[in-house]
Amino acid sequence: MGDKYVAFRLRSGEAGVMDEACPHRGASLALARNEETGLRCIYHGWKMAPSGTLLDAPTHPADAPLHEIKTRAHPVHEGQGIIWAWLGEGTAPQFRPLSFTDLPDNHVIAATAVVNCNWLHPLETLWDVFHAQILHNQTNRNSSRGNAYFSSSGRRTDSGIEFDYPEMRAHSTDYGFAYANHDAAKTTHFHFIMPFIQHHAISPGAKADKGLQISVPIDDDHAMLWMIFYNRHTPLQPDGFAMQNLASIPNLNNFLEELGERTADNRWGQQRDAVDRGESFAGFGGKKTTLINIFAEDLAVIESQGRVDRSREYLAPVDLALVKGRKTLVDAVKAYERGEVPLGRDSDLTAIEGGFDVGASSP
Ligand code: FES
Ligand SMILES: [Fe+2]
Structure with a gap:
């Protein structure tokens, strides 16, 4: 949010976050x-x-200590390889547990990276479930979830891409909103938790690995993404989605590092010759894991959107959750300004997680 912080771990092991600027000068x-x-x-x-x-303040005489001076420090909570900081004013509330925050470390894997766009873009791309049928069409088809993602009948075909046109549902909740994508092959369930946590659907099966993404605003044009996968039933297994996609990533503190230099100047590394040859729909990919290939595709579109002028968009029925998400945020801000408790602050979030049901059951 434009503020600068220093995060540190003392030799004692204690972690801390405080304002980066020294309170002296x-x-x-x-x-x-x-x-x-x-x-x-x-x-x-x-x-x-x-x-x-x-x-300690060596600038001052020993008999004139500066007891009154305090820098702005931010209470932290540490677990599952993540350090959470309370950046608000006043007394920090209790840490708000999520569906994975009570699990042992071997049930959870977390990765993070900075993206060069507004923090809403990564969230909007998860609210916009339909793009997975187009932008990620080939990557999804080539992945382990490919068969669960596309139907063998009821498809629509445009420009050689076969996709299922979904029915979207969304409703408000006490923590934000929930939405579902229902099409001929599957129903996927998503939950948005205020202000920036998005549970999504990564693989079919009630006991399969679950996933969420957190998009932390750095400033108007940068966000820190957290990609978290977990399993409440068993330690993460080598053949589960989480380990298949994150275990081989060399640097979990910058999981996009392996994509190399990717900017508007090199069109985010798009390989247009691969598109021309019909090998790739969007011209990204070629990395080891589905997740990184999907991210290469997502990054190109969400960073290339630049500063979005939302008054110039043309939305469609499949954008239902996108509209719901924006309305949820705007309504929550207005309610907060009226003095109401921030949406979701006191909600029990421990049972909230995404779902992925295969088959054309009713939504
Ligand atoms: S600016 Fe930090 S001690 Fe002077
Ligand atoms: Fe995507």
Whole structure:
């Protein structure tokens, strides 16, 4: 949200997040010395505890301590390889548990990366379920879930791409909204949790791995994506979606690293000759895992959207969840401005997760 923070782990093991600017004269605390009980600014040696308390100020005489000074520190919760920080004002609420946050580490895998677009774009692309039938058509067909993703009848064909036209459903919930995509091959269920958590549907079966994505705003044009997969029933298995897609990724702290340089200048690495030869619908891919190939496709479209002027869009019935998502956010902001409790703040989220049912059952 445009603010700069320093995240650190003290030698004691304690993790912390505080404002990056030193409270003395603003030097970066990302340059600070990591000392046993706090961060010491390298400029004039002020030392701050993870709570924000000033421990030491060499600029001041020993008999004039600065007890009153505190930097803005942000309470953290750590688990499953993720450090959550409370960035709000006032007293931090209780950590709000999600469906995976009570699981042992071997039931969960998390990966993160920065994308060069507004934080809403990754969410909107998950609300926009239908694009998986077009943009990801070939990648999905080539993946282990391919047979579950497309019907063998009832297809529509445009430009050589065969897809199933879905019926979308969406309804409001006390945590945000829920939506479903129902077509000839499957019904997939999704849940959006305010303000930026999206449970999606990754593979069929009640006991299969589940997934969610979190899109954390950095500023108007950058977001930090979290890709989290988990299984409540068993430790993650080598043949499950999570390990098939994330176990071979060399750097889970930047899971997009293997895509290399990808910008507007090189058209996000699009291989137009592969498109011309009919080998690829969109011209991305060629990496080891389905997930990375899907992300290569997603990144090109969500970053190329730039700063979206939503008044110039032409939406269709398949965009129902997209409209619901935007309306949910706008209504929640208005309610907050009226002084109401933020939507979803007190909801029990521990049973909320995505689903993927194969077969043309009723939606
Ligand atoms: S700016 Fe950090 S101690 Fe002076
Ligand atoms: Fe996508």
